[in-house]
Amino acid sequence: MVLLLLKRIGFMFFTMIVVSIILFMLLETGLTGDPATRVLGNFASDAQKESWRNQHGYNQPVVVRYAKWLGNFATGNLGTSIRYKGPVKDVLLPRLWNTAILGFWTFAIMIPLSLILGVLSGMKEGSLLDRSISIFGILTTSVPEFASAVFFSALFVFGLKWLPGTSSMSGGFEFKQLILPAMVLVVYDFGYVARMTRASMAEVMQSQYVRSAILKGLPYRQVIIRHALRNALIAPFTVIMLQINWLLSGVIVVEFFFAYKGFGALLLEASLNNDIVLLEACAMVAVVVAVGSQTIADIGYTFLNPRIRFT
Amino acid sequence: MAEKKDKLSTKRVHPGVEEMKKSLTEGKCSRREFLRTTTLLGISATTAYGLASKILGEDILPSLISTAHAGQKKGGVLKFGMMVQEMADPATYSWTEKSVIARHIIEYLVETGPDNITRPNLAESWEASDDLKTWIFHLRKGVKWSNGDDFGADDVVFNFTRWLDPKTGSSNLGLFNAMLEDTGEKDAKGNPIKRMIKNAVEKVDDHTVKINLKSAVLSMPENLYNYPTGIVHRNFEKEGGDFTKNPIGTGPYALTEFKVGEIAVLKKRNAPYWGGEVFLDEIRFIDLGSDPGAYLAAIASKQVDALYELDLTTLQAAKNIPGINVLAIPSTQTGVIRMKVTEKPFTDKRVRQAVQKCCDVERQLKIAHHGLGIVAEHHHVASIHPEYFKLPPLKPDIAGAKKLLKEAGYPDGIELTCNVGNTNGVWEQNSVAVLKEDCAKAGINIKINLMPTAQYWDVWTKAPMSLTSWTHRPLAVMVLGLAYRAGVPWNESSYNNPAFDAALDEAEATFDVESRRVKMEKVEKLLQDDAIMVQPFFRSVFTAVSDSVVGLETHPTKYYRFHKVSLA
Numbered sequence: 001m002v003l004l005l006l007k008r009i010g011f012m013f014f015t016m017i018v019v020s021i022i023l024f025m026l027l028e029t030g031l032t033g034d035p036a037t038r039v040l041g042n043f044a045s046d047a048q049k050e051s052w053r054n055q056h057g058y059n060q061p062v063v064v065r066y067a068k069w070l071g072n073f074a075t076g077n078l079g080t081s082i083r084y085k086g087p088v089k090d091v092l093l094p095r096l097w098n099t100a101i102l103g104f105w106t107f108a109i110m111i112p113l114s115l116i117l118g119v120l121s122g123m124k125e126g127s128l129l130d131r132s133i134s135i136f137g138i139l140t141t142s143v144p145e146f147a148s149a150v151f152f153s154a155l156f157v158f159g160l161k162w163l164p165g166t167s168s169m170s171g172g173f174e175f176k177q178l179i180l181p182a183m184v185l186v187v188y189d190f191g192y193v194a195r196m197t198r199a200s201m202a203e204v205m206q207s208q209y210v211r212s213a214i215l216k217g218l219p220y221r222q223v224i225i226r227h228a229l230r231n232a233l234i235a236p237f238t239v240i241m242l243q244i245n246w247l248l249s250g251v252i253v254v255e256f257f258f259a260y261k262g263f264g265a266l267l268l269e270a271s272l273n274n275d276i277v278l279l280e281a282c283a284m285v286a287v288v289v290a291v292g293s294q295t296i297a298d299i300g301y302t303f304l305n306p307r308i309r310f311t
Numbered sequence: 312m313a314e315k316k317d318k319l320s321t322k323r324v325h326p327g328v329e330e331m332k333k334s335l336t337e338g339k340c341s342r343r344e345f346l347r348t349t350t351l352l353g354i355s356a357t358t359a360y361g362l363a364s365k366i367l368g369e370d371i372l373p374s375l376i377s378t379a380h381a382g383q384k385k386g387g388v389l390k391f392g393m394m395v396q397e398m399a400d401p402a403t404y405s406w407t408e409k410s411v412i413a414r415h416i417i418e419y420l421v422e423t424g425p426d427n428i429t430r431p432n433l434a435e436s437w438e439a440s441d442d443l444k445t446w447i448f449h450l451r452k453g454v455k456w457s458n459g460d461d462f463g464a465d466d467v468v469f470n471f472t473r474w475l476d477p478k479t480g481s482s483n484l485g486l487f488n489a490m491l492e493d494t495g496e497k498d499a500k501g502n503p504i505k506r507m508i509k510n511a512v513e514k515v516d517d518h519t520v521k522i523n524l525k526s527a528v529l530s531m532p533e534n535l536y537n538y539p540t541g542i543v544h545r546n547f548e549k550e551g552g553d554f555t556k557n558p559i560g561t562g563p564y565a566l567t568e569f570k571v572g573e574i575a576v577l578k579k580r581n582a583p584y585w586g587g588e589v590f591l592d593e594i595r596f597i598d599l600g601s602d603p604g605a606y607l608a609a610i611a612s613k614q615v616d617a618l619y620e621l622d623l624t625t626l627q628a629a630k631n632i633p634g635i636n637v638l639a640i641p642s643t644q645t646g647v648i649r650m651k652v653t654e655k656p657f658t659d660k661r662v663r664q665a666v667q668k669c670c671d672v673e674r675q676l677k678i679a680h681h682g683l684g685i686v687a688e689h690h691h692v693a694s695i696h697p698e699y700f701k702l703p704p705l706k707p708d709i710a711g712a713k714k715l716l717k718e719a720g721y722p723d724g725i726e727l728t729c730n731v732g733n734t735n736g737v738w739e740q741n742s743v744a745v746l747k748e749d750c751a752k753a754g755i756n757i758k759i760n761l762m763p764t765a766q767y768w769d770v771w772t773k774a775p776m777s778l779t780s781w782t783h784r785p786l787a788v789m790v791l792g793l794a795y796r797a798g799v800p801w802n803e804s805s806y807n808n809p810a811f812d813a814a815l816d817e818a819e820a821t822f823d824v825e826s827r828r829v830k831m832e833k834v835e836k837l838l839q840d841d842a843i844m845v846q847p848f849f850r851s852v853f854t855a856v857s858d859s860v861v862g863l864e865t866h867p868t869k870y871y872r873f874h875k876v877s878l879a
Contacts, residue, residue, distance in 0.1 A: 037769065083765075084571045085397050085553075153604075157612050158632070165608025170390075170574050170597045259599035259609070261573055269572055272601075273765040 005299065012295045019287045020073070024066050027276045035276060073284060079277040083269065088281045092266065096285065098169075099255075099262035103247045105178055106185040111240060114190045118197025118236065123224065125202045134198065137191030145250070149184045149257040156180065167260040181254045185247070193239055200235035204228045234304050241297035245290040325352040325439050327822040334825065335366050342367060344697050344824045346428050347785075351532050352822065353438045356430045383861055387878035388593040391871075392606045393619035395575045395598040399553045401541040402474050402481040405768070407782055408619060410538035411871045412575045412596055416457075416560035417541040420448060420467065421532045425866045427785040429532045433462065433542055433561065443527035443820055444489075450518040454585045456544055458559050464514040469545040471522075475507035485792055485799030486534045489524035489816075503798045527820030529827075530786045537789065538870065563589045563874065572598050590862075590877035601764065603736070607855075610635060616860050616878070619869060621853040622736050623681060629855045639683075640852045642783040642867040643693040643790075646679075646742050648729065648845040649804040654775035656727075661719040663842035666727070668712040669750040672705060675847035679742040684850040690838040691794065692831065693849045696787040697824055700832040702839065712753035724754025730777035731759060732767020738850065739778050746845060772803045779803055783867040787831070788819045795838065804843040811837045 028035060035058065036049035053059050057068065072079070078088035121133040140148075157165040157180075167177040204210060205228060213223045251264035259265075263282070270278040328349050334340040340348075342363050349359045391411075398409040401417060420434040431437075434448040454462040474483035475490055484491065490511035496504045513521040522531065534540070544550075544559045551557050558566040563584040568576035575596040579589060597615055599605040603622030609615045611632050621629055621637060630637050650657040650666065657663050672686040685694055692699050716725060727750075731743045740761055747757040762770070771779050784790040792815060793799065797807040814833045821827040838844075856863050859879045866872075 083397060085399060085555075150604075153608055157608050161612070163612070164614050165612040166599050166605050166614055168573070168597055168599055168609075168614075170595060170614075256600055256602055257605065259602070259605040265600065272763040274769060 001302070004302065008295050008298050012291045015291050016284075016287055017070075020070060020284060021066070023280055023283050024069060027280055028065065028069065029062060073281075078281040081270075081275055081278045083273045083275040083278065088278050091278065092263075092281055092285065095261060095263045095266040098260065099248070099251055099264060101173075102178060102181055102185070102251065102255075102260065102262055103244070105182045106189070106247065107240075107243070109182065110186045110190050110193065110243075113186070114193035115197055115233075115236060117190075118194040119201050119224075119229065119232070121194065121198040122201025122205060122232065125205070130198070133194065137194045137198075139191070140187045141189075141191030141195070143188070145184050145188050145253045146257060148187055149180070149254060152180055152183055153257075165258075167258040169261065177258075177260075181251075181258045181260050184254050184257075185251070188250075189243060189246075193236060193243070196239045197232070197236040201228065201232040204232040207231075230304065234301065237300060237304060238297060241293050241300070244293040245286075248286050248289055323438055324354065326441055327352050327439075328354055330823055332362060332366060334823065335363065340824045343427070346426075347697060348529070348822055348824060350429050351529055353436060353532075355436070356428050359428070383590055383875070383877040384879070385588075385590050385877070386592050387590075388595060389591050389617070389860065389873060389876060389878065390595045390597055390615040391617050391619065391873075392599055392609050392615035393596050394601070395569075395571060395573060395596050397555075397571050399555055400479075401543055401554055402470075402479050402483065402539055404539045404541075405482065407538050407869050410541065411619065411869070412566075412577070413541050413554065413560075414562070414870065414872055415564040415577050415594065415874075416558050416562045416566055417543055417554075418561050419541055420450075420535040422872075423533055423536040423785055423870075425864050427867075429536065432536075434532075434535075437532055439529075439531070443529055443531075443822065444524045446522040446524070446531050447515070448520045448522070450520065451585065452518050454561050455582065456559050456561055457565060457580060457582070458544070460544065461517075462542075462561050463517045464520045465517075466542055466545045467520045468512050468514050469547070470540075470542050471512040472507065473548070474540070475511070477504060477506065480800070481539055482793060482799075482801050483537070483539055485794070485796055485801055486537055486540075486789065488792060488796055488799065489526045489528045489819075490522070492525070505798065526816045529819060529822045530789055533785055534789060536870070537784070538868070561585070564594065572600075574598060586874060589874050591873060594873055607632075610855050610857060613857065615857075617856040617863060618854050619871070621855045623683070623738055623853075624736070626853055629853075634858045636856050636858065638854050638856060638865050640854065640865045640867055640869070641695065642852050643696060643787075643849050644735075644781065644783050644852055644867075645687065645691065645693075645846060645849045646735075646739050646778050646780050647691065647794075648743065648746060648776070648778045648847075650843055650845075651773075651775045651803070651805050652807070652841075652843055653805040656719070656721075656725060657775060659719045660842060661715040662721070662725065665712040665715040665719070665753060666746075666750060666755060667842045667845050668708045668715065669753050669755060670705075670746055670845045670847055671707040671749055672847040674749070675742060675745050678745050679738050680848060680850045684848045687846050687848050688835070688839060689842070689844055689846045690835040691781070691790060691844070691846055692787040692835050695849075696785075698787050698818065698827045698831045700828050700835055702832070702835055707749065709752045712750075712755070716754065721754075724756060726756050726758065727776055728758045728760050730762055730767065730770060730774045732762045732764045732771075732778075734764045734767055735780040739780060742847065743778055746847075772801070777803075782869070785867070788815060791815055791834065791838075792819070795843070806841070806843045808837060808841060811841075 036052045057065060081088045081091055084091045117133045121130040124130055153165060156163040163180055164177050167181050169177055210223060210228050213227050248263060251262055252268050255262045255265035256268060267282045270282055331345050331349050335345040345363055346359045350356050394408050396406055396409055398413060401413055404410055418433050420432060421429050422432040423429045433451055435451040437446060437448045439446050450464060456462055473479050474481045475487060490507055491505040492508045494504045494506050498504055511523050515521050555569045563580055564577035565580050567578045568574060577594040579592050599609055603625045606618050607625040607629055610618055629635055650663045667689055676682055676684055676686050688702055688705055729743050731740050733739045743759050747759060750757050771777060793801050795802060795806045796812055814837060818827055818830040818834055821830055854865060861879055862876045
């Protein structure tokens with residue numbers, strides 16, 4: 001068990017190092033344009049650019065620069081944003097927090113909803129309830145976020161006038177402004193998780209041990225909760241953990257559309273504005289979250305499925 | 312010289328005013344042209360309106376800018392939907408939005424209103440010498456900076472000196488060319504490096520500043536309302552050179568919160584304001600990103616009270632929302648598809664002329680901007696500019712284009728790439744797409760390189776061919792000086808024609824509208840013949856304002872000013 005944990009954590013760090021090397025090579029070595037021009041702008045003279053390169057160590061060997069860059073990142077020094085003219089940390093952390101709030105409410109609604117409906121659907125495969133839930137899930141998941149965002153805006157903002165059209169929270173946090181972005185994310189994601197839960201549940205319900213338990217005369221509720229559910233949740237658990245990664249990039253569309261000041265919108269702004277320092281930090285944070293959540297998922301499996309624990 | 316100095320030291324009426332009176336009486340200039348020119352020559356807007364009324368025998372009410380409306384309420388918070396960008400140095404602003412926020416904190420020497428008439432602001436009056444080469448600005452007394460210091464001539468001298476230092480990187484260099492001299496050196500691109508002429512700006516006393524020009528310029532006061540000419544405190548650089556961190560100003564509002572990409576909050580200062588009472592307690596500039604749909608949704612759900620601009624794609628939808636007024640602003644904003652004369656194949660004039668000959672300006676306006684605007688003639692002077700000289704109308708000439716291409720050594724056609732960043736909307740990309748279609752008829756294959764807005768600003772002065780969106784300027788000579796004079800920072804086509812520079816200098820120096828118009832013929836013709844740009848139309852711009860906003864005046868350059876705006 002300890003070995004497994006160490007392996008997973010070791011792999012996590014290895015992945016992060018590899019991604020950081022790729023990121024550094026792409027953004028810091030001039031492969032995608034001169035960093036000095038990006039920072040100083042178009043009117044900067046060659047002398048100014050050269051002076052900037054000297055000042056910021058851009059004339060040092062790539063390996064030395066990478067080691068410094070990684071060291072700075074590891075110690076929390078994320079640099080200064082070109083667009084925001086301030087420490088990246090000061091810009092990034094509030095944005096990450098905003099996305100966490102949006103993600104929390106999205107998951108708080110989506111996970112119970114999709115698990116319950118998925119389990120109900122999988123329990124009685126082929127029933128009217130199963131078919132209804134499946135069709136609804138396929139429909140919502142097949143509509144892209146930007147389309148459902150337009151639809152919900154047309155309905156709730158321009159039509160019924162129930163909800164605010166944007167979610168910039170410029171006057172402070174207002175839960176009402178969170179409803180539309182969360183609704184779009186829930187609707188898009190719910191069908192996917194529900195369908196996975198349904199498939200997993202249906203498979204478990206066909207398994208011999210569940211049939212034996214039913215034939216043995218155990219109460220149906222006990223069979224579902226004690227025997228079927230635990231095994232049926234392994235696949236949805238994987239999917240849900242993957243949704244954390246999806247959320248970090250998937251929110252870009254929603255945050256852009258509703259002007260929500262979150263991590264996704266920041267990532268987009270950083271790339272559109274050539275803010276390489278901010279882009280690096282955002283990419284590294286996304287990698288840390290992705291690899292971290294997968295490590296947690298891997299460890300989580302071991303509790304859900306003893307077979308993984310002992311192999 | 313001493314005699315001239317004495318002459319200028321007392322308030323005088325420029326002889327040009329008499330000539331303008333004569334022109335108006337004889338019907339040689341319009342009322343608007345009379346008002347604009349006489350105010351530039353230093354007489355007050357009220358006097359100018361009075362003179363025009365007397366001459367024309369009509370009662371012309373001075374539509375003074377920022378006039379308080381009867382029964383306006385005090386207090387309240389105005390929420391304005393607009394991008395909030397980094398705005399550390401007012402001298403280097405390259406987006407009007409930055410100046411909209413700054414305009415409430417720092418101020419300009421003059422103010423050009425929505426009627427294109429220039430009025431006093433921090434300068435309470437000005438005088439020009441007969442040859443328009445010497446200007447004296449009398450600064451307003453009793454104006455205080457928000458740190459308690461007195462505003463005065465030192466501040467103005469500091470600002471001019473800073474603008475005209477090439478190290479600052481201010482676009483004002485192109486605007487105040489008559490205050491510059493060549494250093495004899497050239498930059499990396501081969502453009503001459505210029506510096507301010509010694510004593511181009513002089514402090515006469517604590518509240519008087521004298522500007523000495525090497526050539527005559529009529530639009531000197533008007534240039535002082537160009538958006539990067541906001542007057543900062545004389546210690547701006549000593550105190551860090553970052554306006555957002557140290558927002559000292561003479562205006563009625565103070566910057567209390569500023570987050571790039573999110574929000575800027577201005578609160579009414581407690582100290583009495585020299586310009587009279589302002590109504591709003593607070594102005595919030597709310598950044599809703601770059602999606603025009605978000606701005607529409609925000610005003611529809613009353614999250615903002617007014618917008619900086621209504622995109623063409625959301626215009627129709629906005630008209631259908633109750634409680635929202637859509638305002639059209641006549642302007643000379645435009646998209647210039649310019650060709651860099653120093654980059655192949657545009658080094659050959661015939662290639663540039665071939666591209667220009669393919670362009671159907673009527674079709675461009677109709678398709679790319681829904682017919683909302685006026686057609687142009689590839690010289691960046693609009694028919695609504697006072698000095699516009701009408702050249703013969705342009706018709707597409709595909710056969711002529713093919714012939715020129717053949718002569719230039721491209722008998723089988725040519726491949727070109729045009730960069731576009733949609734910095735002001737998708738009409739930019741549509742305009743290039745229409746040109747692509749037109750050019751294909753002559754064998755010119757234009758590849759469209761669509762780039763993110765910010766990346767576009769990295770290449771706008773470097774790319775061989777690209778579409779740049781230019782904002783409105785009340786006088787054509789202002790924009791021509793900024794964009795086409797040899798060696799100025801914003802000369803994106805690297806155009807370098809001494810004959811053009813001389814013709815422009817001459818036009819700038821002529822205050823008589825009729826004579827200036829005649830002189831503009833050469834300027835326009837040179838630009839058109841040298842074919843450095845395809846400039847098919849001037850576009851109308853739009854904004855949306857909620858019913859609850861009182862007194863908001865639109866401005867052709869979108870220089871919004873909320874001093875006399877209130878909430879219902």
